[in-house]
Amino acid sequence: MRFLFKTDYEDDIRLFPHSGYVVTYGVLLALLLIAPYVLSSYLMSQLVFVCIYATVGVALLILTGFTGQASLGHAAFLAIGAYTAAYLQKYNVPFPVYFLAAGALTGIVGALVGFPALRLTGIYLVIATISMALIVEEILARWESVTNGNEGMRIKTLSLLGVTVPRDSPTFYFLCLAVLVLTIVGTLNLLRSPTGRAFVAIRDSETAARSMGINVALYKVKSFAISAAITGFAGVLFAHKLSFISPEMFTLQLSIEFIIVILIGGTFSLHGAVLGAIFIVMIDPFLTYLKDDMPGIIAGIAATFGAGPATAGNIQSKVAAFASLNGLKGAIYGIIIVLFVLFEPLGLYGRWLKIKLFFQLFPLYKRATFKRQKIYVKSERNR
């Protein structure tokens, strides 16, 4: 086990606490950089979605994980970013300009949403963000002169500094990866700055934060604006990746998916956003795999346990029918959410930390180290 010796505050807030971090993340980055030349085009496409979802996940973590303000409306911010890009593209605005414009506009909208949210906590905030998202969705469908209504908008191929970047090219992947890495590094820096510490203080206790002299209203609005702006950037990339956007893509379902990203990954660390994004994006290929290969495999297992060919065939067709049932994805989502909330509240990254600690402390690991405290005493209504 490694003991870090810290002598001053600078040591405590270093981005890489020790050289092991540099090596690990260096290797990871190198692997990600050679990925397009190794992986199949389908997996590359999924990896681009991982980058985009992870960017939104980081944005959501700033707001939900570190400032403690729940939001079920991030699909609306994504939509505003995507539509800004699509609209400005019609007037031949270059990519860097509309990329920044989308982020700025979404940030402003986020701040505007943040103002009413100042007075709201807990469940009210969740409901308010849901209604905001539903209103934005309706506006996108109705404001036909700008958004083209339900017919949706086509996005032209990205052109960056005179070079066209098709949506399935390695360059586009590198762009998404760069945005993700910049977002993560920026967020890490933000979180170790006074602003980030104010966010965390507000999450832990608003009253205590206020009594320490933190302007709670200002920092809540800031958190909303930053989170929305990052989601807006992700929205531009999302629009380019899909090359076609319409209002029904940005529903409550998508907002819930973003929440699932951080819930499954873990809400207390930026690692969570990336792990959660990988999980969510890989569900689809997994389901396809389930549909195509699972019946054969299960029938094979049944056959090895002595089932006759007729029984095995029967089992195979039954499993195939089950795997192709409509709505299996929804059921799996539901089960995953419930299981994570019940049994793994710290998410995948929490599980990784537990495993790591288990080996570090080998015979002395206690399960109670990560136990959550239950609070039966206080009513959130009277707080």
Add this chain to the structure above:
Amino acid sequence: MLDFVQQLVSGVALGCVYGLIALGFVLVYKATEVVNFAQGDLMMLGGFFAFTFIGMMGLNYWIGFAGAVAAMAAFGMLAERVVVRPILGYPQFSIIMATIGLGYFLRSVAGMIWGTDDLKIETPFSQGVLRMGSLVLAYDKLSVIAATVILCTLLWLFFNKTTLGTAMRASSENMLAAYYMGIPVKRVVSIVWAISAAVATCAGVLLAPITFIHSNVGLVLGLKAFPAAVLGGFGSIPGAVVGGVLIGVIESMAGFYLAEGWKDVAPYLVLLAVLLLKPEGLFGLHVRKKV
């Protein structure tokens, strides 16, 4: 004028359904401080149960209705036991996510079992209309209104006049203190979930003749019930129904008098306005923050 009254009545009837779902939110919230995002899906499931009993097994309407309510009450207890009880006392957000997950699961499973078509339940009052002068009121809408009034009164009496109701209010104020006073908090919570699932089933069965039952009906109506619950003040039983009726009327008026699109947005605009101006709602208790 006649149009106005006609719109008003259908708005009130629709609003009563919102009110009944909101009532489910309020019951669970009152007792456990948990907001059940799967309430609309419990309603949907109740409708499907009733369809199975009445439409497929051919039982009498009232027997089928009672059977569906009983089955759903048991299901509500089961859901509470499996999903909510293990995380009671943890931050609210975890429980919200767990109920969202439950809702997903119920929607998908209902879609698998009963298919994705719209289903209809034959009711004793799905045909006739009540004529008052030139005003035509359908019995199915009136039945919703009547049932809502009865249910709301019963629940209000239950919460305010019975020992069990008082126990529920006590455990919502402070679970630990209620437990020390000898209230079986776990059983109380489980009964609340049974009641709220039963109320949701009533909403589902009454709704069936008006808008058909399909697997997504719970999501759509559940989202409309939030404005209702907030408008009435989360935690007030009459408030939920009044809020529901107001939202229903606003929605149907907006659909009739305003341009297309306002109908769907109006409830949420009202919700945001209420949250900004009077976050405790019409009937909510004004609670001062204690430091």
